[in-house]
Amino acid sequence: MTVHAVVYTKPNCVKCRMTEEKLRESMRVKTEHLFTGKNDDWSDKKLEKFRQQGYMSFPVVRIYDDETGERLDDWSDFRIDRITKWKKETEN
Numbered sequence: 001m002t003v004h005a006v007v008y009t010k011p012n013c014v015k016c017r018m019t020e021e022k023l024r025e026s027m028r029v030k031t032e033h034l035f036t037g038k039n040d041d042w043s044d045k046k047l048e049k050f051r052q053q054g055y056m057s058f059p060v061v062r063i064y065d066d067e068t069g070e071r072l073d074d075w076s077d078f079r080i081d082r083i084t085k086w087k088k089e090t091e092n
Contacts, residue, residue: 001065003072003090004028008046008060010035015078016059022080023061026087034058050076 005023009016009031023029034043050060055076063073063086075082 001089002067003063003065003086004030005086006030006032006062006064008032008034008050008058010058013058015057019059019061019078019083022083023086026090027063 004027007016007020007023007029009020011033020029020031032046034046036043057077059078060076061074061079061082062071064071073082073086
């Protein structure tokens with residue numbers, strides 16, 4: 001299975017950086033930076049949407065199937081358990 005991650009981050013977020021680094025060991029990662037001073041309206045809308053979905057911390061991570069585009073998993077915060085799960089999934 002070939003997958004990629006989209007990681008939504010905020011400035012100076014250690015957990016965001018750690019998550020990106022760990023995910024890059026096993027898959028392609030696209031990083032979306034929020035609150036960089038550019039396009040803050042988009043960042044505000046994303047933040048509100050994340051809150052409505054129950055996410056309370058950064059990063060917000062979404063895993064997608066490369067072939068179908070289907071979202072396979074999502075979570076927020078630094079979750080080594082989820083990162084490890086996907087590392088094992090992509091090794092097969």
